[in-house]
Amino acid sequence: MKIYNTATGRKETFEPLVAGRVSMYACGPTVYNYFHIGNARTFLFFDVVRRWFQYIGFDVRYVQNITDIDDKIIAQATLDVVPAAQVAEKYATAFIEDTNALGIEQPDYQPRATQYIPQMIALIDELVKKGHAYELDGDVYFAVESLPGYGSLARKNLDDLKVGARVAANTRKRHPSDFVLWKAAKPGEPKWDSPWGEGRPGWHTECVVMSQDLLGDTFDIHAGAIDLIFPHHENELAQARARTGKPLANVWMHGGFLNMRGDKMSKSEGNFFTARDVLQKYDAETVRLFFLSKHYRSPIEYSPELLDEARTAMANFYDALQFVGWKPGNDAQASWSDEAKARRDEFIAAMDNDFNTARAVSVLFELARAIKNEKDYAIELRREFARLLVDLGGALGFFTDAASRLEVGGALTGKLLDLLVGYRIEFRSRKMYDMADRVRDDLAALGVELKDTRDGTVWSVRHDEVE
């Protein structure tokens, strides 16, 4: 198992802290709005990371936070003329709904910043006492110069940052890169008591406190999108090192962006679609396939054409399953035939190589092709391929609901369809083609597709349009 580690800039063999276990923390959303489809890429990818670790036998402990107190939430609350907590609650709920709709498994723990205020205050206090932070009119800042090696994660040095700093604002900070740990409350803002007066925590502290509380001082994997490397993750790392002298995480994983017409999709630039919007047009598996068709560290261009392609491809997978009469059951077999094993090994090798999902997905395509290839493969083998397809696909989060997708409205509906198909077969054998075609056309109007294969007439329900 090799993973690209931002901290070292290299692909490394993954060595868990505890054999057989993985502790991972992914930065979640700041809940001031619906998240966009670019955010979805990140959430979805780390869902796949988690599923993969589980597939290969790891016991995974997965934490993803929700930032429910932040300047942007306060700003939105001001616009909506409601309490900030109400904005946070609304979009936190929406976040959970939307990630569910995307087929993302909920994390084992989903801490919220406001649940950890005392712990954050304790950490900040400790940093002040150790000389790594200082107060300034009710704000508290982390002194980046107090910590040798600050900037190592992003491979930046303080001098360069000084030059590049475009933020003039607070000239009273000791160093322009000093970042805020505690913010004094302005009138009307949400606030908590602290040794430095009433205020709220800065963004970079919550993840340190929550991850260390739930996963320990140092854990296996810390994840997020590429933009979080600096300053967010750098600042988390700084606080953790200042506190414990140890790294916060052994492996830092960062996913690439989803771009819109060349630019990164971003709420502040207004060029985005919410995941909600996209799910109106494309089902969750289509979105998943669209993302997983490319390596997670590469940028992806948002493209309706490619989403359409992904939809076609997904339909083909289900066609293949239908083709050999796949039924839910023991897809995860203890042993596989040589033919199946060869493909499974290829899939595993791809995933174990820094989560090469694009390569892994191509194995699924090859399986689908083989499943439908009645000429070269015996039906038993093709059925095994189907089980393998569902098994491996499941490791990527596909086919989790295949049974119900392939099933139509219960047993009676299935029997009625078989009856109608029987009529078509009968009509065809009597060369009553107008009636035979009427059966097919009428069913097509209802979204049921008939195909006359060598093995007889089969029906399938079109699922490629989401209303």
Place this chain on the structure above:
RNA sequence: GGCGACAUGGCCAAGUGGUAAGGCAAGGGUCUGCAAAAUCCUCAUCCCCGGUUCGAAUCCGGGUGUCGCCUCCA
């Protein structure tokens, strides 16, 4: 100004020194009452210029282009 990533067929995309996976689209054949499906065939020398090597899309140097980070940000 500093740091970093990427550049593969009509489109998407894998490839990490051994002679270009896969998907979509397109064209042609077989099969078929028709349609669909299935099946067979066709479709790239990897941004440019140098270098290393028996051999490079893959390594090194130099260009060009695109993008990201340095500021809230998935």
